[in-house]
Amino acid sequence: MNKKFVKILTAASAATMLGACAVQQPCPVVETAPAVPATTEAQAQATAPATNASNTASGPVAQTEAIVAQATVAQSSSSQASVQSSSSEIIASSSDNASAKTTISAASSSSAAQPAVQQTVPQQKSQQPEEQPSLIADPVDPYTAIPSIVDEVFDFANTLFQANAVDEAVAYLQKFRIMKPLWNEWQIRADSLLNVFGMTNAERAKQYEPMVLEIRNMNRVNAAYSLVAAAADSLIALAPGDSLTNFANEQKQIAFKNTLAKGLKEKTQILELAEAKARFEEALKQATEFQMRYRDFENELQIEKMIAYIQRLQNSINSEDQKYWEKNDPEKALAEVDGLIEKKSYEKAKVLVERLKASKLRQQAAEKYQKLADAVCTDKRKTASQLYSQATKQKKPEKKKELLLKAIGALNNCSDEYPEYEKIKTVTDNIIFLKKELDR
Secondary structure, eight states: OOHHHHHHHHHHHHHHHHHHHHHHSOOOOOSOOOOOOOSSHHHHHHHHHHHHHHHHOOSHHHHHHHHHHHHHHHHHSOHHHHHHHHHHHHHHTOTTOOOOOEEEOOOOSSSSOOOOEEEOOOOOOOSSOOOOOOTTSOOOOHHHHHHHHHHHHHHHHHHHHHTTOHHHHHHHHHHHHTTHHHHHHHHHHHHHHHHHHHHHHHHHHHTTHHHHHHHHHHHHTTOOHHHHHHHHHHHHHTOOOHHHHHHHHHHHHHHHHHHHHHHHHHHHHHHHHHHTTOOHHHHHHHHHHHHHHTGGGHHHHOHHHHHHHHHHHHHHSOHHHHHHTTTSOHHHHHHHHHHHHHTTOHHHHHHHHHHHTTSTTHHHHHHHHHHHHHHHHHHHHHHHHHHHHHHHHOOSHHHHHHHHHHHHHHHHHHHHHOTTOTTHHHHHHHHHHHHHHHHO
16 A cells, blocks of 8 residues: 555544544644553553554554554543544554654544544654656556555455444545546546647657558559568658557568569469470579569578479470470370370370470470370279289189289389379379288
8 A cells, every 4th residue: 555545544543533532622732742651550451452553564454453443442541641642653553654744633423523633743854765756667557556546445444344433434435435526537637638649649640651651552552572661661760659660560561461472473473384384494584583582482482492393394304305396396296195095005105295395385295194194004903903803813822923913013014104193192002902912
C-alpha cells in the first residue's frame, strides 16, 4: 500500500478513537505526542499489546488490527489519556517515520455531528531522503495498481466490520462509494488527452505521406522486393512511430510474396526451355540473370539447384544429336515413333526417341519415351509371368531356378533400359517377389 493511503487510514482510525472522548466534552488540541503511561496497572496491561502490534505491523491488515485494538483501549480510559495514547500510536504506525500536520474530524458513533478536533504534530526530519521522480522509472500500470488499491479498501472495511466497528466500516465505504463522479471525470480527461495525442500523431504523419504513397504505389505495380524493402527501411529509419513502422513492415511482406510468385512463374518458364525444348544454352543464360534478380530468394526458389539440373540435362544430350536436327525435320521423325512401337521395333524407336530429346520437340519426345517404355515393360512383365507360372509347376529345383532367373532377367531388361519409366516401381516390386521365390 502506498504511503499516502496508509496515512489516510491512520487518520481515519484516529478520528474514530477520538470520537469517544468527544461525546462527553470537546477534546483538547494536542501539540506534542509523547506517550503517557496509564494511570492504572490494568490500563497499562491493556495498552501494551496494542502498542506492540502497531509497532511491529508490516502490512495494511496488521496495521488496521493494531489501530482497532488501540480504539478499544482508548474508549475504556479517561479522555485525556485516550487523546495522548492515540497520538502516540498514530506516530508509531507511520510507515515512513515522517511526521505531518494532521487534522482529525471526530464523529460520534451515532448520526449526530460532533465538534471538529484538530491535532497538530511537530514536523520532524525524515530519516531517509525522499526519492526524486525519474523519467526512466517504470510507469504505474492502471490495470494492476488501481485494482490493488481497491482490494485494500475492501480489506480494511472488512477488518473494521470484523472488529465490530460497523459504523466506521459503513462511513469508510461511503467515502469510497462517492468516488463515482471522480471516475467519470477521469474518463472525460482521458478521452480529451487521447484526442490531443491523436491529433499530434496525425500532424507527425503528414510529413511521411510522400514516402507512404511511394511504397503503396510500388506494391500496386508489383515492383521488385528489393526496391520496396529499400523504401520501407528508409521510412523505418526515421522512427515515424509504431503505426507507420508496422505499415512499412507489412508492405515489405506484401512485396516479398508478390516477388516470390513472380519468381516461381519465371522459374517454370526457364525450366520449360530446357526440359521441353532442349534450349539449354538459352535456359542457362536466363537462369544466371534470374539468380541476380532474385538473390534474396535463394532459399525459396532453389536457383542453384535449378542451374545444376539444367547443366545435367545438357550434358546428357549428345552433341551429335543436336547437330542432326539442324538438317533433319524432328516433327517427321516424331511421327515415325508410333509406327515403330506398333511393329514392336523397340530398339529403332528408342534410338529415334533419344535423338528427339535433343530437338525442339523434347517434351513430345519425353511423352513418346513413356509410351515406348510402357509397351516394352508390359511385354517383359507378361514374359516374366509366364516363366513364373512354369516354374511353380516344376518339381526339379534346378529347372525351377532356371525359369525364375529368366523371369527376373526379363524384368531387369525393362528397368535397365527404361529407368525413367513412370511405372518402374511396379516392375521393381515384381523383381523383389521373384527373388524371394528364388531363395526358397
